[in-house]
Amino acid sequence: MTRQELFELIKRKKSFLCVGLDSDLQKIPKHLLGSDDPVFEFNRQVIDATIEYTVAYKPNLAFYESRGLKGMHSLERTFKLLQSYGKEVFTIADAKRGDIGNTSTQYAKSVFDETSSGFSFDAVTVAPYMGEDSVKPFLDFPGKWAIVLALTSNKGAEDFQFFLSENGTPLFQQVLSRSHKWGSAENMMYVIGATRAEMLAEVRKIIPDHFLLVPGVGAQGGSLQEVAKYGLNSHCGLLVNASRSIIFASSDTEFAIKAGAEALAMQKEMEILLALYSLI
């Protein structure tokens, strides 16, 4: 999907919501456990209830890999379902991959090359620590996106991402300044946590045009209004992720209805912000 197509999708749905499918078998409603593939059944119902309000879905691969081959089968079925919606959803493999060049090429195939792996997500999250040759192989796939970790929403972000250079620049800014030259706003995005929304102004000075994938709104304390104020650009430029607050909004038989209601509430707030900033 191109940047323009993503922006059109955002305008059509009046939403820049990404739903994270961190579908933990231990946390899904108990009444689903009798089904043939409980995690897929959970995802299917969540997707069905939220798709009207959601532009992107982000399966978190850890929650599938932890269940071995069974989990990968649930992931494959979930991917095929998302794929059946065509240009109505943007799909992100949340995998945090990154290794030396020939290995990153294999990781890229694992999420982008359907003939080889069965998967053809639109985007994958990538860790920057190993530098240019660890990221570039993901950019060699036309129409696909690498979403590079810059500033994450967790406490551990303070350990290294704020490591200050000689001239007072923190590492995450160095990651942005250097890595954005490896691709363009048409094939790279960045993870910037909402829990540090005030940093978005600094981020936008370095990468005004790129899309940002923003975790940490809601449960983790980030404010959607702050994120929009500092993060929106002429193409929207934001995908705001919510995972647990939507998919685990309820653990009873009504879980899908509750998930849909949570997604609708976020979409409504996003619609107001998109209108406020004249994007719709």
Place this chain on the structure above:
Amino acid sequence: MTRQELFELIKRKKSFLCVGLDSDLQKIPKHLLGSDDPVFEFNRQVIDATIEYTVAYKPNLAFYESRGLKGMHSLERTFKLLQSYGKEVFTIADAKRGDIGNTSTQYAKSVFDETSSGFSFDAVTVAPYMGEDSVKPFLDFPGKWAIVLALTSNKGAEDFQFFLSENGTPLFQQVLSRSHKWGSAENMMYVIGATRAEMLAEVRKIIPDHFLLVPGVGAQGGSLQEVAKYGLNSHCGLLVNASRSIIFASSDTEFAIKAGAEALAMQKEMEILLALYSLI
């Protein structure tokens, strides 16, 4: 496996060789392609030919994930084979994982919790960018190891790992100084590339006791003698990895014999170094 058990294994085999199973379907000998599971058959023959000289095997997960469910099946069979050797091999899932805490816990299960995922490797490689809460969940599994990326052997290592702080310390030293306190020399190791062997002296000032997993000897230009000189400690403290130079030493029907010969040559050099430094 404990640090002492690993050291005993090294002394028994007179080797600190790790063989990387980067088993690319495109590169394995053509005569294997007719078999039911060519990648497993390739691994089986390589392991059989090299195990006498090898203390650790390191499947590179990218090369399995790129083939989807089929690839994960090859990985599972390879793991079961390695597991059948018990304390005669140390097994490393080369996965470069790392995410926020609850997600890293799932990644840890994907490589350590056999009941859940089918895998129970001794160790996993971990990326440090997201900090303490992204690494610690891997340390919660008794008897298991997290091998944290510090200084890698690729060109891209220069992009961020040498990012200099206010007081002239590069980032990789900060990663060592800070992260080694999250665990101990009994459950953490570090990746330090052999292509920068002179840095090992600096590394040993910060972490004298930890095991180091060292890629980049041979094909990438690192010298085993230099690595031993600066890297060996009282428990050996080194696992030197070779991947392509061993497993793809030949592409004909004799590939396993050639792989065995390459592993033997490295073991012989290691035996001399272990004796020279009075470790055997």
